[in-house]
Amino acid sequence: MSAADIGIRSSSPGQHSGFSGGANQVRVRAYNERLVLSLVRLHGSLSKADITRRSGLSAQTVSVIMRSLESEGLLLRGEPVRGKVGQPSVPMRLNPDAVYSFGVKIGRRSADVVLMDFVGQIRLQHHQTYAYPQPDQIMQIITSGIARLETQLDARQKERIAGVGIAAPFELWNWADEVGAPPEAMELWRGFDLHAEVTARIRHPVFLQNDATSACGAELVFGVGPSYPDFIYFFVGSFIGGGIVLNSAVFSGRTGTAGAVGPLPVRGSAGETRQLLDIASIFVLENLLRERGIDPQPLWYSADDWIDFGAPMELWIRNSAAALAQAIVAAASVIDFGAAVIDGGFPPWVRQRLVAATIEAVGDLDLQGVIMPDIIEGQVGSQARAIGGASLPIFARYLIDQNVLFKDLSEI
Secondary structure: OOHHHHOOEEOOHHHHOOOOOOHHHHOOOOHHHHHHHHHHHHHOOEOHHHHHHHHOOOHHHHHHHHHHHHHOOOEEEOOOEOOOOOOOEOOEEEOOOOOEEEEEEEOOOEEEEEEEEOOOOEEEEEEEEOOOOOHHHHHHHHHHHHHHHHOOOOHHHHHOEEEEEEEEOOOHHHHHHHHOOOHHHHHOOOOOOHHHHHHHHOOOOEEEEEHHHHHHHHHHHHOOOOOOOOEEEEEEOOOEEEEEEEOOEEEOOOOOOOOOOOOOEEEOOOOOEEEHHHOOOHHHHHHHHHHOOOOOOHHHHOOOOOOOOOHHHHHHHHHHHHHHHHHHHHHHOOOOOOEEEEEEOOOHHHHHHHHHHHHHHHOOOOOOOOOOOEEEEOOOOOOHHHHHHHHHHHHHHOOOOHHHHHHHHHOO
16 A cells, blocks of 8 residues: 555655654665565564565575664564574564554544554544534644644654544535535535645644545555455445455556445435445434434444444444445456455444345345355454554555565565
């Protein structure tokens, strides 16, 4: 998942090379160093011999690189593993505290700012809800959120921040009706350069990517990616979005919108043709609750703290699953995906019910001539968009994208 491959925008790394100490780590790594770090990240831990075998580099080159990465604190030494003959091998793993990055998720009802470590774990987070996103409000959330999280870091940790990655829906001005906002309020987004505005206010390098694509990238890197080199990804947020992974790389297509999935035509419960996003999106559940006099606000407080809304939720899950099943069959008829991955801005128990209902709904469809993918739950969860955003600075500076990595391995 590299900046070039997925069409993200970033500030110039050279503008941010003045940090001291850990700032040496902020520089863009040489390719062979990035290859070693990527192999260790992919496999969890590897010895020098393992890396030599998997990378195609000479043992001497690997030794030099690993000593350098260990001295900089990027790699940690594990317990020696003794074999039958020869010297014991020493597995090396990424140091979680070596690098941090901020991830920002901008949603239609809420925003998140997280601090992620080098192995993809969220260390700190700030969550804020709103009726609908406004440029000035979002800028305040981003700048104050980052400042608030940075106050919880010591000087050494601050030096190890690689950048800020923002995951945001594109063309927000098109969603005024769905989010219940005045058209003129959302129209403010049309001429607003989010990347430039954040770059002007933040001292770290800034990266910007579509929110659903960010979530898909997070699933590729930290979720099912190692098991499925090709999958279609559905992230059920306020509006459903998604992505496509081919040959272990996010495929963005000619215009950068491949795998958007929301506009896919599906049949509704009355047999009418609708777009997938009009059925399998959280705003639909929000409307169902309002129609029944139920306060939908708990949907936006925390994705992990939903309550079971009973009949309206069951109806939404059933209808969403039927629509998702159709979308998966349509996608599988075009590309032979290994998996269809479903995740969203909700707790694991909702995801489990939705995936189970989707598998059941597939049984009602005509599958003649279709090789069905595995329909599985995403592993990253509700923070996939923020995690995907936070991954952008780390990959841009320390790692190589999955596609290059697996290509390298296949040529050994």
